[in-house]
Amino acid sequence: MFNRIKRVIIGKPLKNEAIHGQKYSVVWGLPILASDAISSIAYASEEILLVLVPAVGVLAYGELTYISGAIIGLLLILTFSYRQTIQAYPNGGGAYIVATDNLGTIAGITAGASLSVDYILTVAVSISSGTAAITSAFPRLLPFTVPICLLILLLVMFGNLRGIRESSRMFSLPTYAFIFAILAMIVTGVVEHFMGVHPSAVSVGVSAGVLKTGGEVSLLLLLSAFSNGCAALTGVEAVSNAIPNFREPQIKNAKTVLLLLSFFVLLLFGGTSLLANLYHVVPGQDKTVLSQIAASIFGHSFMFYFIQVTTTVILAMAANTSYSDFPLLVSLMARDGYAPRQLSQRGDRLSFSNGILMLSAVAGLLIIIFRGSTSALIPLYAIGVFISFSLSQFGMFKRWVTKRGEHWVHKALVNGLGAFVTTVVVMIIAVTKFRHGAWIVIIVIPLLIILMLKVKSHYQSVARQLRLEPHELTSIDIEKDLYRNRVIVPVESINRASIRALRYARTISEHVVAFNVSINEEDSRKVAERYSLIKTDIPLIVRYSPFRKIAAPLLEFVESEEYDRRKGDIITVIIPQFEVRKWWHNLLHNHSASAIERQLLKHKHIVVATMPLQLRNEDLLLKAERKVELK
């Protein structure tokens, strides 16, 4: 039943071999990997203005130009830095790998922890912003912000559980539609503005008292606005992380995608910032800046709704980027022992299902806590990714300096500049956004690092306890030094199930004991009486249990002098378990068996053998004869 639903939603299981088909070309890869960066134009200008406008009013629009310029400069530095990373790490050069490789374990897991936080926030921020695009177009949906967010989250999650290529197809065309729509808006907007078709919005804003006409522009204010804008650059690292997902030639394809990505971010982010400046849009609570620009230029025509819808879809795709990267990242960390092993296993559809589910759960929680507000999430957002940028660039810098090789000075300079600039950005964000939420991330990342180290240490401890070196293997002789296996069969009453268990016990050992836990005397007397009728050498032990427990008296008996147990002996306890035909029949059999099993297994020398008892369907039974062949 559950399985059937799962099949419909997720699809049929895929064979291991199917993995080679699930790869990106440039055309299909760009929309998936670039969507995070490109989609940020839906909120980056707005978040910059949200800091500036309330403080300095109309002056904000001038400052927006400078800040956008700075961010585009940063983008170019990052692009050249990451091209070098792609070249150097054709098997995937995420910050985790680059930092581990060149700076050591701690730097590596710091990058891993930072990136994980970043991916989770990308999902939360993108989906919140995508929902804002919808509610801007249809204000009546505003009260349903959180449910809409969660609905989008679920759609993206199920898309990804179905597997890589299908999700790529599912989301690709709308990205191109979005790029086209925004370009059309920029061209139309700029042309119409200079033709004087639209009155400048500033007069409206000022006369309505929404815009102050002046205010003091402080450095702190500019840096705070800049920090918000840096959210536009998250996602640039996506390409270098995902190289193994590209078709051959992987490096060339990846570099091409990175270049196209930067080009579109530059064009669209620059363009929308320009429009926000020309049209003096006032960032408000209920309508996004982008939707206000679109409404000014196109009115409430088809193009307006087209832009809103494609915005939502590209933001859903941005969330989708994290769904490609986060599970891959945690699977790498799990493979190295820093995260639970389950995260490194591919599911039925060859996607890392556990990672996908984990990402969805945490992002969903953030959306609920922050009520789907992009502005509330932004202060937490960029810091994680810039920490990983910085570690990755430092790693590359050290690599060139250590390994040298062709053009190493030039390469070291590029990555060194990247490392320096991104470190400065980390500090700017940490200072200006600390009180607004960055503190959460600054606490969470070290906690994650500690947790990862603990996980690693546990796995190492287990591996040490299990490891056998080849020379140890050759000295092992399974057939020699066999210990004695002793068997205990708990019997509640003498029926076909207990006879079957006793018979099984006899096949696996010469030393068998039947054990009855007595809760009332009469039942035990009856058991003993019926037991005496059977032909067997197996002794029956009866123990009274004043607290109505089963496992405790059994363990006491095993530890007692009375029980002939030698060092090294293993004791097998046989527990029958009903296997019923209808799920609700399970409710009718108390599951003390599994509780008892859990308690017994705490004992080092006890093996619990669960013996299934297939019960037949009662309806059939009533018609059939009473012959029972449970044996």
Next chain:
Amino acid sequence: MFNRIKRVIIGKPLKNEAIHGQKYSVVWGLPILASDAISSIAYASEEILLVLVPAVGVLAYGELTYISGAIIGLLLILTFSYRQTIQAYPNGGGAYIVATDNLGTIAGITAGASLSVDYILTVAVSISSGTAAITSAFPRLLPFTVPICLLILLLVMFGNLRGIRESSRMFSLPTYAFIFAILAMIVTGVVEHFMGVHPSAVSVGVSAGVLKTGGEVSLLLLLSAFSNGCAALTGVEAVSNAIPNFREPQIKNAKTVLLLLSFFVLLLFGGTSLLANLYHVVPGQDKTVLSQIAASIFGHSFMFYFIQVTTTVILAMAANTSYSDFPLLVSLMARDGYAPRQLSQRGDRLSFSNGILMLSAVAGLLIIIFRGSTSALIPLYAIGVFISFSLSQFGMFKRWVTKRGEHWVHKALVNGLGAFVTTVVVMIIAVTKFRHGAWIVIIVIPLLIILMLKVKSHYQSVARQLRLEPHELTSIDIEKDLYRNRVIVPVESINRASIRALRYARTISEHVVAFNVSINEEDSRKVAERYSLIKTDIPLIVRYSPFRKIAAPLLEFVESEEYDRRKGDIITVIIPQFEVRKWWHNLLHNHSASAIERQLLKHKHIVVATMPLQLRNEDLLLKAERKVELK
């Protein structure tokens, strides 16, 4: 951790022997068993007036007197009927037992189902009404009605999980306080009224336009009001149900308690109805009738608050009555196979914990659905208990007619009258309250009956499949006809755990196979290579699993020609399981083992042996030497 919290709340486990100490005397038993009936005066008059006042205005108060008289008459008939039941069924004469005994199975479980529904509703109604007493005194708490209800529910639940006698002590004194407080109110109220201290409220009500001065009194209206009032009589059966809980002499004590119960109900219900009539109280949404009477007589003095508090407490005790009876009833039904077996087991504190938890869950749900409104719950309430009254009385009637004996005609007349009257009441309630909620109960009871029959039929089927007659037992020889036991050891890699499993396999069988499920070729090659280093005759089988599953290829192998399996052979599959020291370490080991176990156990001839691997604490390990003695 969980266990420690449980101990603090529930108390230490009690031995079987402790059960004899946990019994009622008359003085301690009365407050527990009578509280359901006595507490109903907190809402019975109000629910009658709620039907009458909106329809006929001031005429309602006259009709209230007649209806109260009818209900008191019904009480007397029931009291005499149930005295005979107590005498005839000293081991507990609940409707379930009496009906089963005299009228057969279907009548018995019908009574059982009806009573179960009644007990659940007693909890919901009493707690809702108790909360209304609080919110009448402190109107600011009105918005918190449902949380207050649930808080009381939890308190009563935990009190009962602690065990019988303690809950008796906990709740006894307040009942006597309540009886005293209401008697004081009745005496003061009647005396002051006839001394003319208070003006009749009717003038106030009428002049304020709250009370109509006339209207038509129809028969249907009276019957509907009467149906509501019948809620006052639920709980009369509590005594006959609980005879085994009484101290010796049980019958005498039980009869005394029943008589005292009826006396107090008569006195207090009659008295408050009289007061409602004298003071012409108008039933409203926010203040209970009882609180309005108390406020009229005592003002907002100490006595007013005393009455409100004791009302709440006695209503909590009424809920507590169901907590004595419901678990006992379902344990009886479970013992007979009509309900899941778990319900017949006593918990750590000798109370039937599963029944207590079940009652709390369903009652809590009702409170949430009906938002803690007594009036909304009342139409569902009385029908269940009157069905069981009726079945019980018919059973007694048939008993006397069949068995005869001393004074049988007189006895048959008493119970026959009871049976007739209660059947008429069932029909009145079903008709007048059908639309207001009785339909729910009328649907639920037959569903419960069907479910109980299905449960019984399942247990019978299981018993048939397991049963061995004595002559079959004597023909069993455990030592003869032993089948072969074959063992499969799944190995993921060659480490101490798999060596330990192979060695164990060797001790229990000559026919062992090591089985590697290959997900990628390299791992399997490594396993085979390392396996070849060990000295052993056990063959290693490798199977490729394209869908990354473990159990499926194993089951396929077992069913294949290649595997030498004869009819009757049992196959033991050995699965190692990590036992970790810290709970969170469980998250680090994927629990595919238990999933695999579940799948294998569906196979009739497979036994799953779980082999625990105690992992040592890593922190200690890091300090200790690397010597590992997992064997």
